[in-house]
Each structure stands twice: as structure tokens, then as C-alpha cells.
Amino acid sequence: MIPMDRVAVVAGSRRNLGKAVVQALRAAGWQTVSNGRGAGPGPGHLHVRADVSRPAGARKLVGAARKRFGRLDLLVCAAGDFEYTPVSEMRIARWEALFRSNLHTAWHCCREALPLLRRRGGLIVTLGGAGIHAARGNPRAAAYQMAKTALAVFTRSLAQAEARRGVRVNMVSPGFIRTPAVSEKEVAEISPRIPAGRFGDPSDVARAILWLASDDASYVTGAMIDVGGGLWV
Numbered sequence: 001m002i003p004m005d006r007v008a009v010v011a012g013s014r015r016n017l018g019k020a021v022v023q024a025l026r027a028a029g030w031q032t033v034s035n036g037r038g039a040g041p042g043p044g045h046l047h048v049r050a051d052v053s054r055p056a057g058a059r060k061l062v063g064a065a066r067k068r069f070g071r072l073d074l075l076v077c078a079a080g081d082f083e084y085t086p087v088s089e090m091r092i093a094r095w096e097a098l099f100r101s102n103l104h105t106a107w108h109c110c111r112e113a114l115p116l117l118r119r120r121g122g123l124i125v126t127l128g129g130a131g132i133h134a135a136r137g138n139p140r141a142a143a144y145q146m147a148k149t150a151l152a153v154f155t156r157s158l159a160q161a162e163a164r165r166g167v168r169v170n171m172v173s174p175g176f177i178r179t180p181a182v183s184e185k186e187v188a189e190i191s192p193r194i195p196a197g198r199f200g201d202p203s204d205v206a207r208a209i210l211w212l213a214s215d216d217a218s219y220v221t222g223a224m225i226d227v228g229g230g231l232w233v
Contacts, residue, residue, distance in 0.1 A: 005031065005069075005071070006029070006030050006031065006073045006074070007030070007031045007032075007033070007065060007069045007071050007072050007073050007074070008022075008025050008030045008031070008032050008033070008072075008073065008074035008075075008076065008213075009032075009033040009035070009061060009062060009065050009072060009074070009075050009076070009109075009113065010022050010025070010032065010033070010034055010035065010044070010076040010078055011035050011052045011058075011061060011075070011076065011077050011078060011079045011105055011109050012035060012036065012052070012077070012078040012079025012080065012105065013034040013035055013036065013042065013043065013044065013076075013078055014034060014035070014036025014037075014038060014040065014042045014043070014047070015036070015180075016179040016180065016181065016202065017078060017127070017174065017177060017179065017202050017205060018034070018035075018076070018078035018079070019034070019042075019043045019202075020202030020203055020205070020206045021076055021078060021202075021205065021206045021209055022034045022042070022043040022044050023043055023206070024203060024206035024207065024209070024210055025074075025206075025209075025210070025213075026043070026044075026045070028210055030073075030074070030213075031045055031069055032044040032045050032046070033045070033046045033047070033048060033061070033064065033065045033068070033069075034046070034047045034048070035047070035048050035049075035050060035052060035061050035079075036049060037049065037050070037051050046064060046065070046068050048060060048061045048064045048065075052079055052105045052108060052109055053079070053100040053101050053104050053105050053108070054108070055108050055111075057108070058105070058108035058109045058111070058112045059108075059112050061109065061112070062109065062112035062113050062116070063112075065116075066116060071116060071119065071120065072113055072116035072117055072122060073117070073120060073122045073123065073213075074122060074123045074124075074125070074213050075109060075110065075113040075117065075122070075123070075124045075125070076124075076125045076127070076209060077105060077106040077109055077110070077124070077125070077126045077127060078127050079101055079102075079105040080101050080102040080105065080127060080147075080148075081097065081098055081101040081102065081144075082098075082144055083098060083143070083144065085143075087142045087143075090142075090143060094143075095143045098143040098144055098147055099143065099146075099147045099150075102144065102147035102148055102151060103147045103148075103150050103151050103154070106126050106151055106154060106155075107154065110124060110158060114162070114167065117167050118162075118165045118166065118167055120166075121165075121166030121167060121168075122166075122167055122168075123167070123168045123169075123170070123212060123213055124155075124158065124167065124168070124169040124170070125169075125170055125171070125172055125209050125212055125213075126151055126154070126155045126169075126170075126171045126172075127171070127172055127173070127174065127205075128148045128151060128152055128155075128171045128172070128173035128174075128224065129144070129145070129148045129173050129174065129175075130173045130174060130175035130226045130227070130228030130231045130232055131173070131175075131226070131228070131231065131232030132145070132148045132149055132151075132152050132171075132173055132224070133152060133173075133224050133226075151171070152171055152224060155169055155170065155171045155222070155224070156169075156222050156224075159221045159222035160222065163221055163222075168212075168217075168218075168220065168221035169221055169222065170212050170220060170221060170222065170223045170224070170225065171223070171224045171225070172205060172208045172209055172212070172225050172227060173224060173225065173226045173227065173228065174200060174204075174205045174227050174228065175194065175200055175226070175227065175228020175229055175231040175232075176190055176191075176194060176199045176200065176228070176229075176231065177199060177200045177201070177202055177204070177205060178199040178200065178201060178202075179202065182199065187199055193231075194228075194229045194230065194231050195229060195230030195231065195233070196229030196230050197229075198229065199229075200227060200228065200229060204227050205227050208225055208227050212225070
């Protein structure tokens with residue numbers, strides 16, 4: 001059982017995958033803080049509107065959790081945009097934005113969260129992409145792949161640095177996950193390429209994070225867990 005006072009912050013969680021993570025944590029008894037850049041309510045017990053790709057936004061998010069709950073046990077870095085654009089056609093501003101959303105968000109949030117996480121031995125989970133550990137090229141998604149590969153190095157480095165302080169740091173890498181942004185045409189075309197024969201559900205990713213947050217995974221740090229149905233194995 002998870003004590004009812006356990007607190008999780010999920011950056012980038014107003015919709016889609018991050019929202020599913022918050023919902024799963026709530027169902028398991030966690031106190032949750034959700035986050036997004038847009039207006040409107042979020043799925044957490046507390047929702048913080050902030051752009052966590054900027055230091056001030058990450059400070060606002062973690063500060064709100066500290067003020068409301070006085071502690072932090074889990075940080076999930078779920079923020080991250082995706083885009084298919086050939087390298088030669090991508091605008092500089094968009095290239096930089098993909099790095100900010102996929103890499104800088106984790107850096108800023110971790111910097112703010114670590115002092116709280118160290119108090120009780122907490123957990124950080126970053127979200128990568130299936131096959132990132134193999135560093136395969138992707139001409140149509142180079143910026144995204146580069147940012148996620150850098151995030152993998154960051155995750156492992158932080159895991160080594162924080163292990164003796166009792167903070168575990170792991171990466172969960174989703175494959176093709178069915179969200180409202182995915183069309184039926186894409187599902188039909190891509191599913192046969194996945195060894196498991198189907199798209200994943202957001203709950204598949206959420207359950208992997210719940211396992212990492214449990215006592216069963218207390219000796220797991222620096223791990224990269226693919227939740228991709230065998231994709232790119």
C-alpha cells in the first residue's frame with residue numbers, strides 16, 4: 001500500500017500521456033500535482049499552470065507542491081513536444097523549442113525538486129522514447145531523437161550522482177501509444193510493424209511508473225524501461 005501522504009508532481013500532464021499518469025497515481029492513493037501551459041483544469045489534486053521549459057516555471061510548479069503538501073516523493077518529467085520534420089526543413093526556433101520541451105524541462109524540474117526528494121529518498125522518472133538507448137537515426141525526427149538521447153544520458157548521470165542520497169532516477173520509454181492525437185489511419189498502418197501487434201494504452205506507461213514508485217523497485221535506478229510492445233528491440 002502507498003501511504004496517503006505520498007506526493008507526486010507530474011510535469012506536462014494536463015492531457016494525453018501525462019494525464020493518464022496522474023490519474024493512475026491518484027487511483028493508487030497518491031496526492032498529485034498536475035501541470036500544463038494552457039488554461040483550464042488539470043487532473044491532479046492541485047493543478048499548476050506553468051511553462052516548465054523555463055526555470056521560473058519549474059520553480060513555480062515545485063514551489064506550489066511544497067506549499068500545499070510540504071513534501072515531494074515522486075517527480076515525473078512527462079512534458080515534451082514531438083514533430084516530424086526533415087532536418088533540412090526545420091526552422092531554428094522549432095528546433096530549439098523541441099530541445100526545451102524534451103530536455104530542458106527535465107533539467108529545470110529536477111534542479112528544483114531534488115532538495116525535497118533528498119529528504120525522504122524520492123524518485124524521478126523521465127519519459128524517453130522506445131529504442132532511444134540504441135541511438136538510432138531518424139531523418140524526420142532528428143531534433144526529437146537527439147533531445148531524448150541527451151535526456152537518457154542526463155537520466156543515467158543523475159542516477160549515479162543521487163544514488164547515495166537515496167534518490168532513484170529512471171527512464172520509461174513509450175513506443176506508439178494511442179492518444180486522441182493518433183488517427184485511426186495511423187493505428188491501422190503502424191500496428192502491423194509493432195511486434196505486439198497493437199498500439200499501447202497510456203495506462204501501460206502509467207503502470208510502469210507505478211511499479212518504479214513501489215517498494216518492489218527500491219533497488220532500481222539508472223534503468224531505461226521500454227514500454228513499446230517490442231518495438232525496436
